[in-house]
Amino acid sequence: MLFLTIYPKLHVVFALVSTHMADEDATTTKLRDRSHIDNTLRLTTAEPTPEFSAALKKLQNIYHSAIKPLETAYKYNELRTHEVTDGEITSKPMVLFLGPWSVGKSSMINYLLGIHDTPQQLYTGAEPTTSEYTVVMHGEKSRTVEGIVMAADNSRSFSPLEKFGQGFLERLVGIEMPHKLLERVTLVDTPGIIENRKQQERGYPYSEVCQWFIDRADLIFLMFDPTKLDVGGELATLFKQMKGRESQIRIILNKADNLATQDLMRVYGALFWSMAPLINATEPPRVYVSSFWPSEYAADTNRQLFIQEEVSLLEDLNQVIENQLENKIAFIRQHAIRVRIHALLVDRYLHTYHEKLGWFSDPHEVFEDIVSDPDKFYIFKSILAKTNVSKFDLPDKEAYQDFFGINPPSGFKQLSSHCSWTSGCLIDNIEKVISVELPALLSSLGKKETPPPAKATPAPPPPLPETKPKNRWRKD
Ligand SMILES: Nc1nc2c(ncn2[C@@H]2O[C@H](COP(=O)(O)OP(=O)(O)O)[C@@H](O)[C@H]2O)c(=O)[nH]1
Ligand SMILES: [Mg+2]
Structure with a gap:
């Protein structure tokens, strides 16, 4: 003991060596039965159903037709680290x-x-x-x-x-x-x-x-x-x-x-x-x-x-x-909400800018004034007053100082200009996605059938107690 108190470091080294030796020994010992892993995770039976693939395709379509255009128009990816790529939807x-x-x-x-x-x-x-x-x-x-x-x-x-x-x-x-x-x-x-x-x-x-x-x-x-x-x-x-x-x-x-x-x-x-x-x-x-x-x-x-x-x-x-599709839909919807808020905010900055811009004012100064103190112009407050906007989803003002530092207002059009006869207005499209299309896709999943029972007889699981383990995270 005295030895260990005097040489605590040696004690650590010694402990490391002995664990290592124990681990080395362990690799030569008998291996466990793993069949319950395959059974519990239904690895031999579960295949993606056609409904699953169809829903994933639909999610991709929704993203491309209604979320991505707004993302691009207002350079959402330059604002935060939450961008979504195609790979992430199908991942x-x-x-x-x-x-x-x-x-x-x-x-x-x-x-x-x-x-x-x-x-x-x-x-x-x-x-x-x-x-x-x-x-x-x-x-x-x-x-x-x-x-x-x-x-x-x-x-x-x-x-x-x-x-x-x-x-x-x-x-x-x-x-x-x-x-x-x-x-x-x-x-x-x-x-x-x-x-x-x-x-x-x-x-x-x-x-x-x-x-x-x-x-x-x-x-x-x-x-x-x-x-x-x-x-x-x-x-x-x-x-x-x-x-x-x-x-x-x-x-x-x-x-x-x-x-x-x-x-x-x-x-x-x-x-x-x-x-x-x-x-x-x-x-x-x-x-x-x-x-x-x-x-x-x-x-x-x-x-x-x-x-x-x-x-x-x-x-x-x-x-x-x-539940992966449910989670993915929720993730994409959350993303759509953030993109929508971002577009509304940029639009509000632009609107205020055009409103304040007089014949003789310096455009750069006017915009700088708005970006450095958006509260003076009720920018964030006015967005919060809209439906479906939570203050927890609002990015902070500083983020917009950085954002407009690299993206001047001349690079954007107001939301009202992003409308076309054929595909409607970008903002209306994303709103429909958030409040109608994604919730509808989510509830259509609830109607899916449970996977078919195993065809091949699986290997017997290891001995388990009589009662099935309770898992409160599981939705029965
Ligand atoms: N006794 C015991 N040792 C384990 C167990 N899991 C890992 N080890 C050992 O702990 C050490 C560290 O494991 P490792 O997987 O490399 O840890 P990581 O750094 O978290 O990736 C290795 O020597 C393993 O053999 C376990 O469940 N029981
Ligand atoms: Mg490791």
């Missing part, structure tokens, strides 16, 4: 793996895909290793795709990442492989949070990149290792970024096989204690306590509980896959 649901380093993110992906010990497996190790964002996605054959290639391809949902620069693209890597699960979701492995590390050391805007992925993730697995819970500044920032995405977050207390039940309960309590101030939601997020790696459970661990938790998590994932 699969994205599951984001976040958390400190060495909590088992990469191991979990290997386990879910069953690629442990194959050439495709993601690297795992006890030391902080992964400094890359790895996008694991479906492809006809197994291959690696460079970040630069992924960003250059407009049909991929990752092309907007180009704006984070070369420094980031060098740390972005895609892995394609033919896989039933990847036909339904895309998995994203992230570099672990390393507390006490300065942001600039990463060589790219870490927070912005994280935000980009968080905004788009359909499910966020926030993972922890119960043997080293450190909730520090970087994690606190992450929670701030996840505001508004609480319903996507699932917390995973991984490697639970490393602890005795009583210790696990203590850690569970400690985790909530340290996270409660960071989470701003009325309902606590769902926590899964289990061990997501390929090795068989140790003989003295709570196997039943862990399997039950794992099946619950898989059902949760399956629900997200099944």
Whole structure:
């Protein structure tokens, strides 16, 4: 003990070496049965229905005919980071793996895909290793795709990442492989949070990149290792970024096989204690306590509980896959609302500008006056007075100072000029999409049939307790 107090660093090194040895041993141990993964996720039976493809096509049409024209006319993409590309409309649901380093993110992906010990497996190790964002996605054959290639391809949902620069693209890597699960979701492995590390050391805007992925993730697995819970500044920032995405977050207390039940309960309590101030939601997020790696459970661990938790998590994932169109429609509608507000705001700026512009005034000065103090001209207030505009959706004034700094008013026409005999007015079209077409598309999905039962007899699942695990995230 004295030895450890005097040489605390040595203690850490020693601990690392011993975990590593334990992990090495583990790879030679018996592997777990994985058949329940395929069964719970219905990987062998579920195929996209014609209704699904038709609805996706309709969504694309709506985007192109009524949202994109307004986006282009008012240069929405230059305002914020929320632009939508074609690739994003057709993209699969994205599951984001976040958390400190060495909590088992990469191991979990290997386990879910069953690629442990194959050439495709993601690297795992006890030391902080992964400094890359790895996008694991479906492809006809197994291959690696460079970040630069992924960003250059407009049909991929990752092309907007180009704006984070070369420094980031060098740390972005895609892995394609033919896989039933990847036909339904895309998995994203992230570099672990390393507390006490300065942001600039990463060589790219870490927070912005994280935000980009968080905004788009359909499910966020926030993972922890119960043997080293450190909730520090970087994690606190992450929670701030996840505001508004609480319903996507699932917390995973991984490697639970490393602890005795009583210790696990203590850690569970400690985790909530340290996270409660960071989470701003009325309902606590769902926590899964289990061990997501390929090795068989140790003989003295709570196997039943862990399997039950794992099946619950898989059902949760399956629900997200099944609800993907609903989520996508909601995402596109939210986007349409923002585009509409942006167009209304630009129109209001232009309207005020033309109103104030006298014969002898300097146009530049007049516009500058409006942009620097829009409140004097009731610009934002007048937009809020419109129907369907929430103050939470309004961008801030500063954003428009930047926006008009690069886009002078002469580059825009007023909304009333964006009308044609054949296709109507842009603003009316987007309003119809928000209040009629997208809600109608959403309710048409509710009438879809449930997928047909399995034809082939699936492999028997591992022994489970009598009662089906309850999952309150699941809509029955
Ligand atoms: N006991 C145990 N060890 C695990 C588990 N999952 C991962 N590990 C080990 O933890 C270490 C870190 O895993 P890794 O997947 O590389 O973590 P990442 O940095 O979060 O991607 C590796 O040595 C894994 O073998 C688990 O469920 N139980
Ligand atoms: Mg990793």
